[in-house]
Amino acid sequence: MPDYKTKLNQSWFNKLDSNGNSVKMWLKQGSSETTFICTICRTGDLDCSNKGWKAVEQHMQNEKHKYNLNALKNNSQLTFSISATTSFTSSTHTIQLVDPNKLLLFDDQVSQAEILWALKSVQNAFSYKDSDDVGELLRTMFPDS
Template identity: 85%
Template structure:
């Protein structure tokens, strides 16, 4: 009977109730709210959404959890005509749980998927003692995600537009590694073709080294000619 009710709940995009056994003698019941993107959020879900957005903002701006202790009172004072603000309630303990147990698993899955799809990565590790005086091992993955090229290009072109810099005056892009950011180079070049009917100078994948080596070779030749003339 319970399975039939769950099936109907799935069809109606309402609720799904699961009973999970935690030990041999105890069990807990969890209700998952299924949200249909074509339907407006319920009021309680709108409040939860506001609290989640604040949690994300706190992470993005590296806010202390303690900064959230009075934020609900502040929002209620600022937005007295908002029912969501009146119900908004989040303190340092709640935001900690929202981030660690609500948001982190989702972003962790995205990160793992991203790492699996990358061409290669560098693993950095750091063993240290945390604030609880416990040993912990931190792992850091460094890799290039080609999907992020759009972010880099948008940032460059956006800065040009904001500061009124004429992109037609851009001669070339210089970078410290010839094997990265090739996608950015191509996208900037395509943007120049489209906007000003011009292209970047193409003198190799690492123009800084090419120019440096060319200048050095030229100076060597000049020195040899000078020695011949004075000799």
């Protein structure tokens, strides 16, 4: 008997969730053809090989997902606070995300990471080779890595 598995269908990205929002703002392809990821819940791969779209709908009904989606609606702005103090001989720069626990859309997470990296690069005037001491910054930029 053949083993048929449902693959993530690209047409699913055009569907709406129970609140009328497009699922493409949080639904992403997983690491295989039969998995998906919810970027607002920061899930790992979720399987859709047996249930197909029903697996995505089941995730949408999860209380954590509903809570995260609601929190995302209430916190839709990406806000940074930057302060700089300079003198003739030295300079100190502080880069701080106003609310680091705020939920962001996947695209906003990418933008946040790019902005943080650009600010840090300018602040220290370093190249890729000069990146030895940025472990903490990278953990902030990529909390799921």
